[in-house]
Each structure stands twice: as structure tokens, then as C-alpha cells.
Amino acid sequence: MNRSKLRRGCQITGWIVPSVTLALIPKCPVCLAAYVALATGLGISLPTAAWLRAVLMGLCVAALVFIAARRMRRFLRGWSASKAPEGKE
Secondary structure, three states: OOHHHHHHHHHHHHHHHHHHHHHHOOOOHHHHHHHHHHHHOOOOOHHHHHHHHHHHHHHHHHHHHHHHHHHHHHHHHHHHHHHOOOOOO
């Protein structure tokens, strides 16, 4: 596999994972507590589930903002390089 294809796949995965996680986080803490209990066999309290939900949402949003900022920085760097005037000889 080509190195550039691998890099592109990692970039796409970087966008997909936090987006899908954010979309699949349950909207109510009771549902999150039920999912945790089903997945692990451990019960968590409602305040803990609410806190966990907020932390997961914050992490997903932070990851998406970081990825978008990095992408924008690369775009602006390439854009400014293409708009730079050529040197006089």
C-alpha cells in the first residue's frame, strides 16, 4: 500500500471516529447507563452517566475542532504559498 494512501486513510479515520461517536452517544444519561451495563456488566449511577456523557461529547467536539484547525492551517499555508509574489531577478 502506498504511503500517501495510508496517510489519507488515517486522515479520513480521524474525521469519522469522533463524528460517529458523537452521533451515537445517547441523549439521556439513563440510556448511557444502560449501554454501559449491557457492555460491561457494571452499573453506574445517573450522575456518573451524565458526567460521562458530557465528557465524551466534549472529547469528540475537541477532537473535531483540532482536526479542522489542523486542516485549515495546512490549507492556509498552501494558499499563502501559491499567492506569494515571485522574486525579482
